[in-house]
Amino acid sequence: MTSEATAAARSNSLGEAPLIVGHPTDRELNQTLLNPIFDPHANWKKAVGLAAAGTGLLAVGVVVTIARGIGMWGNNIPVGWGYGIINFVWWIGIGHAGTLISAILLLFQQKWRTSINRFAEAMTIFAVMQAGLFPLIHTGRPWFAIYWLFPYPNTMGIWPNFKSPLIWDVFAVSTYFTISLLFWYIGLVPDLASLRDSAKSRVQRMAYGIFALGWKGSSRHWQHYRIGYLILAALSTPLVLSVHSIVSFDFAVSQLPGWHTTIFPPYFVAGAVFSGFAMVLTLMIPARTVLHFESVVTVRHLENMAKVMLVTGLIVAYGYGMENFMAWYSGSTYEAFLFFKTRTTGPLAPVYWTMIFCNVLVPQTFWFKKLRTNLAWLWIASILVNIGMWSERFVIIVISLHRDFLPSSWGSYAPTWVDWSIYAGTISFFSLLFLLFLRFVPSVAVAEVKELNHELAHEAEAGGHA
Numbered sequence: 001m002t003s004e005a006t007a008a009a010r011s012n013s014l015g016e017a018p019l020i021v022g023h024p025t026d027r028e029l030n031q032t033l034l035n036p037i038f039d040p041h042a043n044w045k046k047a048v049g050l051a052a053a054g055t056g057l058l059a060v061g062v063v064v065t066i067a068r069g070i071g072m073w074g075n076n077i078p079v080g081w082g083y084g085i086i087n088f089v090w091w092i093g094i095g096h097a098g099t100l101i102s103a104i105l106l107l108f109q110q111k112w113r114t115s116i117n118r119f120a121e122a123m124t125i126f127a128v129m130q131a132g133l134f135p136l137i138h139t140g141r142p143w144f145a146i147y148w149l150f151p152y153p154n155t156m157g158i159w160p161n162f163k164s165p166l167i168w169d170v171f172a173v174s175t176y177f178t179i180s181l182l183f184w185y186i187g188l189v190p191d192l193a194s195l196r197d198s199a200k201s202r203v204q205r206m207a208y209g210i211f212a213l214g215w216k217g218s219s220r221h222w223q224h225y226r227i228g229y230l231i232l233a234a235l236s237t238p239l240v241l242s243v244h245s246i247v248s249f250d251f252a253v254s255q256l257p258g259w260h261t262t263i264f265p266p267y268f269v270a271g272a273v274f275s276g277f278a279m280v281l282t283l284m285i286p287a288r289t290v291l292h293f294e295s296v297v298t299v300r301h302l303e304n305m306a307k308v309m310l311v312t313g314l315i316v317a318y319g320y321g322m323e324n325f326m327a328w329y330s331g332s333t334y335e336a337f338l339f340f341k342t343r344t345t346g347p348l349a350p351v352y353w354t355m356i357f358c359n360v361l362v363p364q365t366f367w368f369k370k371l372r373t374n375l376a377w378l379w380i381a382s383i384l385v386n387i388g389m390w391s392e393r394f395v396i397i398v399i400s401l402h403r404d405f406l407p408s409s410w411g412s413y414a415p416t417w418v419d420w421s422i423y424a425g426t427i428s429f430f431s432l433l434f435l436l437f438l439r440f441v442p443s444v445a446v447a448e449v450k451e452l453n454h455e456l457a458h459e460a461e462a463g464g465h466a
Contacts (some may be wrong), residue, residue: 017300019112023457024295026450033446034198036291040439048439051432058425061418062137070140074415078404083419084138085250086393087426090275091131092173092247093268093389096240097276098124099180102187103236106229111455112304114448115296119287120280121184122443126433127279128177130426135169137422165249172246176239183232189215189225190447244272251396257334258400261326267319271389274312274359277305278385283434285379287443296449299373306372309385313363316392320360334405342403343395347412351391352399358388 024032064072075082098120105113136142193215196208215221248268251259281302288297327339343352362384365371372378398413415423437443 017298017303018456019114019298019300020449020453020456021295021298023460024453026453029296029446029450029453030194030198032292032295033442033444033449034195036438037195037440037442038198038200041290044435044439048432048435051428051435054428055425055432057421058133058429061421061425062133064418065137065140065422066142070138072416072418074413074419076411076413078409078411079398079401079413081397081401082413083415083423084134086390086397087423088131088134089247089393090390091127091134091426093244093272093275094279094386095124095127095131095176095180095276096244096269096272097280098122098127099176099183099236099240100273100276101280102183103233104240106233107237111452112301114452115293115298115444116280116284116301116305117448118184118187118441118443118445119284120276121180121187122434122437122441123276123279123283124180125177125184126430126437127276128173128180129433130430132173132177133422133426165246165253168246168249172239172243176243179232179236179239183229183236186225186228186232187445187448188441189213190217191442191445193217194446195442240273241269244268256400257332257338258323258396261323263319263322263326267316267322270312270315270319271359271392274309274316274363275386275389277309277312278382278389281305281309281378281382282386285375285382287438291438291443293444296444299375302375302378303369303372306366306378306381309382310363310366313359313366313385317360317363320356338400338403343399346399346403348395348399348402352395355388355391355395358384359392362388 073082073084075084098117101113101120102117106117189212192208192212196205196212199205199208245265245268248264252261252264254260284297285302288294324339327335343349362381365377365381402413403410
């Protein structure tokens with residue numbers, strides 16, 4: 001059978017691009033996927049240095065916050081919540097795509113997840129780490145927060161009220177992070193063993209050997225691996241729905257116009273997956289080119305992610321529409337004023353219209369295959385979506401707060417240089433962690449790609465004989 005026929009057999013009947021280009025051997029896949037670790041890109045150190053310098057902004061912002069207090073932030077009355085909660089919700093949302101790609105698509109046996117799941121899993125862990133910083137520092141005195149507020153057994157008689165969704169966040173986010181970390185690590189074990197066996201230096205062999213946990217690739221090891229992997233996938237699946245639903249309760253259980261709405265849980269979840277897939281594309285498209293992964297991260301993977309973004313973008317747009325409908329249908333003066341006056345024509349209206357453009361209009365371009373498969377547009381659109389999702393958090397929090405019930409209580413909000421430093425610093429810290437991940441760990445699941453490659457070759461051979 002010719003190579004053209006094999007490639008055709010690897011594509012489905014709809015004429016989609018193949019999941020793996022060509023028919024590489026296991027040795028070739030090892031060289032392609034492990035090469036960035038043993039032979040890093042020439043500009044890797046420069047990128048790490050730049051990200052580390054940006055992380056310094058985070059350190060400065062945190063030190064100033066702890067030394068001088070939350071008054072260094074732009075928070076005020078009535079805007080008691082500002083960049084701290086905006087960035088917390090934004091980062092938590094970004095972490096949702098990893099669990100969706102890895103766990104849910106695994107349970108549904110979607111083969112196109114194979115080359116992108118490791119990117120998404122790492123992104124999830126690093127994003128949740130950024131989100132976790134904000135609850136720690138927003139108290140102004142984190143050493144007291146850890147002692148008095150963390151939900152350890154209540155020996156003080158002042159354990160926080162369990163009816164508060166802010167306490168639910170602690171359990172939901174910590175559980176999500178723990179399961180995601182275990183799921184990521186279990187999936188890494190066979191690849192860490194490959195690195196152990198391929199390493200040239202003794203230090204690398206020892207380091208990777210420790211983390212490989214004695215993996216030998218025996219049938220018994222594979223059996224235990226698959227059982228553990230599926231159990232963690234099953235545990236992770238409800239977390240996709242629960243974590244951001246619980247985060248949305250921070251707002252939905254209140255009586256504030258723009259917050260107390262029952263549609264928040266589902267549309268927060270859809271928005272989280274929406275922004276998470278956008279961040280995966282933002283990271284994967286340049287990494288795919290720099291690391292020469294075009295043969296395993298194909299246009300089909302990127303197009304499928306664009307389709308998921310289109311679906312979740314439509315759900316988000318529906319959520320926006322229902323918010324406005326209910327503001328009109330409820331007959332509430334305060335709701336109508338917020339949605340039809342403050343958001344659309346108020347002093348912060350440009351942020352609202354940025355949200356509409358990025359989250360409603362930009363995803364509509366993914367109806368067209370030419371744009372779904374245009375890598376330049378996919379990358380630009382993914383950045384715009386994340387800008388739009390950050391703007392959505394700003395709209396929900398700041399615009400809902402800065403116009404209180406009484407005009408005499410109205411105020412304005414502007415972030416300070418400390419707010420901007422912490423926000424930019426978390427982006428830099430996230431980038432630093434991701435660059436270290438690309439350097440020391442296989443960013444594509446080698447064992448899973450090899451297995452998929454053999455499956456596709458077998459299907460192609462069976463199709464050729466047929």
